[in-house]
Amino acid sequence: PGKFKAKVIKVAKSISKLGKDDPRRIIHSIKVGLALTLVSLLYYSRTLYDGFGVAGMWAVLTVVVVFEFTVGGTLSKSLNRGFATFLAGALGVGAQRLASLFGDKGEPIVLGFLVFLLGAASTFTRFFPRIKARYDYGVLIFILTFSLVSVSGVRVAELLEMAHQRLSTIIIGGGACIVVSMCIYPVWAGEDLHNLVVSNIEKLASYLEGFGDEYFHYTSDDEEKDRVSSKDKSFLQGYRSVLNSKSTEDSMANLARWEPRHGRFGFRHPWKQYLKIGAISRQCAYHIEALNSHIKSNIQASEEFKSKIEEPCTKISEESGKALRSLASAIKTMKDPSPANIHVEHSKAAINELKLVVKASSLDQADLLAIVPAATVASTLIEIVKCVDKLSEAVH
Amino acid sequence: PGKFKAKVIKVAKSISKLGKDDPRRIIHSIKVGLALTLVSLLYYSRTLYDGFGVAGMWAVLTVVVVFEFTVGGTLSKSLNRGFATFLAGALGVGAQRLASLFGDKGEPIVLGFLVFLLGAASTFTRFFPRIKARYDYGVLIFILTFSLVSVSGVRVAELLEMAHQRLSTIIIGGGACIVVSMCIYPVWAGEDLHNLVVSNIEKLASYLEGFGDEYFHYTSDDEEKDRVSSKDKSFLQGYRSVLNSKSTEDSMANLARWEPRHGRFGFRHPWKQYLKIGAISRQCAYHIEALNSHIKSNIQASEEFKSKIEEPCTKISEESGKALRSLASAIKTMKDPSPANIHVEHSKAAINELKLVVKASSLDQADLLAIVPAATVASTLIEIVKCVDKLSEAVH
Numbered sequence: 001p002g003k004f005k006a007k008v009i010k011v012a013k014s015i016s017k018l019g020k021d022d023p024r025r026i027i028h029s030i031k032v033g034l035a036l037t038l039v040s041l042l043y044y045s046r047t048l049y050d051g052f053g054v055a056g057m058w059a060v061l062t063v064v065v066v067f068e069f070t071v072g073g074t075l076s077k078s079l080n081r082g083f084a085t086f087l088a089g090a091l092g093v094g095a096q097r098l099a100s101l102f103g104d105k106g107e108p109i110v111l112g113f114l115v116f117l118l119g120a121a122s123t124f125t126r127f128f129p130r131i132k133a134r135y136d137y138g139v140l141i142f143i144l145t146f147s148l149v150s151v152s153g154v155r156v157a158e159l160l161e162m163a164h165q166r167l168s169t170i171i172i173g174g175g176a177c178i179v180v181s182m183c184i185y186p187v188w189a190g191e192d193l194h195n196l197v198v199s200n201i202e203k204l205a206s207y208l209e210g211f212g213d214e215y216f217h218y219t220s221d222d223e224e225k226d227r228v229s230s231k232d233k234s235f236l237q238g239y240r241s242v243l244n245s246k247s248t249e250d251s252m253a254n255l256a257r258w259e260p261r262h263g264r265f266g267f268r269h270p271w272k273q274y275l276k277i278g279a280i281s282r283q284c285a286y287h288i289e290a291l292n293s294h295i296k297s298n299i300q301a302s303e304e305f306k307s308k309i310e311e312p313c314t315k316i317s318e319e320s321g322k323a324l325r326s327l328a329s330a331i332k333t334m335k336d337p338s339p340a341n342i343h344v345e346h347s348k349a350a351i352n353e354l355k356l357v358v359k360a361s362s363l364d365q366a367d368l369l370a371i372v373p374a375a376t377v378a379s380t381l382i383e384i385v386k387c388v389d390k391l392s393e394a395v396h
Numbered sequence: 397p398g399k400f401k402a403k404v405i406k407v408a409k410s411i412s413k414l415g416k417d418d419p420r421r422i423i424h425s426i427k428v429g430l431a432l433t434l435v436s437l438l439y440y441s442r443t444l445y446d447g448f449g450v451a452g453m454w455a456v457l458t459v460v461v462v463f464e465f466t467v468g469g470t471l472s473k474s475l476n477r478g479f480a481t482f483l484a485g486a487l488g489v490g491a492q493r494l495a496s497l498f499g500d501k502g503e504p505i506v507l508g509f510l511v512f513l514l515g516a517a518s519t520f521t522r523f524f525p526r527i528k529a530r531y532d533y534g535v536l537i538f539i540l541t542f543s544l545v546s547v548s549g550v551r552v553a554e555l556l557e558m559a560h561q562r563l564s565t566i567i568i569g570g571g572a573c574i575v576v577s578m579c580i581y582p583v584w585a586g587e588d589l590h591n592l593v594v595s596n597i598e599k600l601a602s603y604l605e606g607f608g609d610e611y612f613h614y615t616s617d618d619e620e621k622d623r624v625s626s627k628d629k630s631f632l633q634g635y636r637s638v639l640n641s642k643s644t645e646d647s648m649a650n651l652a653r654w655e656p657r658h659g660r661f662g663f664r665h666p667w668k669q670y671l672k673i674g675a676i677s678r679q680c681a682y683h684i685e686a687l688n689s690h691i692k693s694n695i696q697a698s699e700e701f702k703s704k705i706e707e708p709c710t711k712i713s714e715e716s717g718k719a720l721r722s723l724a725s726a727i728k729t730m731k732d733p734s735p736a737n738i739h740v741e742h743s744k745a746a747i748n749e750l751k752l753v754v755k756a757s758s759l760d761q762a763d764l765l766a767i768v769p770a771a772t773v774a775s776t777l778i779e780i781v782k783c784v785d786k787l788s789e790a791v792h
Contacts, residue, residue: 151440
């Protein structure tokens, strides 16, 4: 029983953590429950009075399948479902008429052939990356409705009546989803993408701002270690989540395209630009990953050389961090990003400083080998400045 | 009309490219068409004789929704759908009985409340990463079936009859999918994951094997350039796809868990190990990305120093490439990966050689600044050897 209790507590903790991490999850769950209850009760009362019948369940089905976390997701699925049902229904009726021309024996063969042909062809279109990204669900519903209509249509006499009913219930279900999802605490995919890109750049900025201190004052002294580890080191890990952000960004940008104008985001907001900025941030994160391997490397560089390049390196790192932070806040507030330029300039100036320092120290160094790690750090920092420069161009 | 013709040709070309890139796509489309036709005709003939009725369309619906590209995907969706329908159906009947105790006026309120509660709670569970990865579709079907049964049950007298019909049609539809997907040219997610991991490591190997030549013999001489660019340079780009492979690998590993024993893969094949290997390959790819920025960098290193480190660096790069290739083939054939060890040892020996060369050349260098880029290349190569070493441990 003790074990069971511990497990219950563990689950309860993970639930509350999930809710705390993003309270919109709780709101979303309530919204789904609400839409579902609304449509269910409608169905319940309609069947009481005028026999909306089996078709009513399509409304419930639509709500369950179509309601997504973001407004863009809900809209994309609703519209896909609506148009695909309409198109496939019309084609299905056509197919059924065509098949009936072939007599009682020919009918099932022709119908079977048509279902096979459209099913296979539509399935193949789902492999096109562009269709996969935007209309995957629509194609699925198209296959579904076409097979249902063309095959079941033979038995149900009032095919048009049925099609009308089906479409109207889907509109009711989809409409309920869209209204609930847009009116009660809406979650916009576009805004999420915007915030994700900003927070990714901020994570890189935090790393770079802290790097100088971390690399040049890292000691293996135990006492020192304790003092250092008590400080918050999470900024050293933050950049890792940037490395694998591509798929999230891609799917959010796809959903954002479906969203209407909201807040500061117009209808034709340049979502592609976010993907470009995201790609450059990732490139920057790759370099930071290379940088990071030097912080706790056991091949330590010569202290003498390190202390020489400390000032310019710290400056490069800090200034490029500041440039990133300034770019992030420019994206966040959608203001002119030119204040970042001065930091980019500073970091470029620091690179020149670094070059002078290195040049000056060229001959009084005894051990070239010990210089290599520090030199690597320096040249990685230079690469990072290049990335920051590219990023600032992309933001403009 | 010329424009239109050009567009048609373009679309036709992209279709044939899609099919050539992976002919399994065409087979998959045909398989879906086949399963769909089978089930449709079954439904068609059943309605003719004994009125399988509306429930038959659930079989068609199941085929369309459940048939996935890989066997794992199809199995996961079928099983999820089957169990969720069963569980939710039972709970729905219970909910409906419970609600009927509250009289005619209380019934819709209690039902509405129950639908709301279970809908919201189930939606929330979909945010748990583990449930999201494996049972997302099951939870969706659970919500769907529960609301349908608990609400529609009130009207349909023979609820158990309906439930039985629904389940049997789902079993027919799901069964058809599983049989077609497993018996006709099956696509195993596990095998795909296996091949993906192997090909990713091979891509890294090709890069490293070619890097030495590329970096040390890069010239800005025009004539030279033409000669060089006529060679195939695609190996220099291959590693890029490794950078963003995480999400594909994760989803394939999830699907692979559902698959039964097939070919050389047992039921409890260590799929997690592939993810670990994948993560290390990605880390290696990050270092290669850092390396790559030096190939065409305009800050060129001193030729003298470069020629000094050329031999050991080329050796490190080549040997680590060979080690990777040997590891890849060991994974591919599931044989003992120890032949790779000798290459890892060679590359470590080359690192020591490099260190000696650098140490020896420490004082006769005039311009330290010009050494920095080459030194960076050398130390990045050392980091790559570390990754390769980790990878070879993970494979063991």
